[in-house]
Amino acid sequence: ATEEAFAELVCPITFSLPVDPVTAEDGNGDSVRWARPRPPTGIAMPSKRGCEDAEDETAQELRRTKSATNEAMNEFLCPITFLLFSGDKVDAWKLKLKEDEEVAEMRRKAEAGQGWAMCNLGVWYKHGQKGLAKDFAKAFEWYKKSHEAGDAVGTGGLGRCYLLGNGEVTKCPMRANTLMCQAAERGSKLTCYHLGRSYAEGLWGFPKDETMARRYYSMVASALIEDCTAGAKEGAATWLREHPTT
Template identity: 35%
Template sequence: MSSTNKRKRDPADELICPITLELPWDPVTAEDGRIYDRISIETHINNHPRGLKSPITNKKMGKKLFPAIQHRNTIEILVENGVIVGDLAAKWEEKAAVEELLNNAEAGDSRAMYSLGKNYAHGHNGFKKDRKLAFQWYKRAHEAGNVYGTALTGVYLLNGWGTPKRERLGFIHVSAAATQGSNNAAYHLGMAFANGYHGLHVDKALAISWLEKAVEDCPYPDLIYERTEQARQKLAELKSS
């Protein structure tokens, strides 16, 4: 085969994890001399408690793993300088954004705490959907003074999502957030008064008052389009009845 037809080697070819076929975020060197993503090779090891063999050579190997820091640094430099591009680079950058978000949240950034809660709540950005973790991060955001976190802490308490249902405490949080200007909290209060949810008596006047706040401009907007439309429809029903 002529050299002109020979495929050029891509720098990423030697850097990807042979199990995931992605750039390893936490690369480690296994006893077979290959570099893997830590989670993928640990899973392989745990799935083979006896007679462990290399997933590449199929030869016997030990369980020891060694951090491949230089490998990670090389990947980071090549991605930052545009040498590695495409899906491999995009997935690496997504992981970097996740790590930054986690670090910021642990450092006390209430907005990052709230964002983590949303990621766990909806299973976005590579996070596994987990309402319990979502509630924990919303609660931490609330405790750090984040109004969005206060609203969602209240909603989760009202519904028993990721935490035991505590409606009285939920209403305290939702009411506090709505008073501060959260349209999400205002929506939940309005719908609760309109329909008698969570043990409340139906109160048309209060329902209209809170639902109007939910559809107006507010300091802390976090209401998805579908619920905004639901609020408008319920308002129209209440005002016409």
């Protein structure tokens, strides 16, 4: 019954539940999102017992009222809709709405000049997070703006773009080293970790240098910006324990 009721509401084109205002035959243009929080007369709220019966009655009531007026539809949808409709479809729909709002808010802050917000957009585009498609060019653009706005984490991200190269960005180890050293000195734990690992293992064109590795791995603990994972912190600490000074 739940799947049938969901099918009655879901848009056949976008496969999402309604959000924008809709107009019924009576001309009422109330939005589904603003539905009044009470069920229509005669429909029992789901309970631990008899939940399946309540779902069946609710689905039947929906089929009777869906083509009538928005007045009846509005009373039906909230709060019963989100109590009855659950599962992958609704979860994905709600997650998409949440992520769209987060991205829009982050863009507003970035456009207002917040360097950390620019950096976050760079991270999301780089990894394809928050519903955004992976786009290294856009990630590079936002990291660059973040760096220019004075954000240390953005500076480190820009340095890693030059370090790894991808798409339209050509590898430039010298530029990468300059930017990453700046970010590390300004307190980015993550950049300290990457530099330590680069020197410890001789990665990405860096020479294998235990002294430099120790320097940057040691800075992970004291750096002020908490932008790296617990795993990275533990990795740095483990290397330092295994390579004591002589």
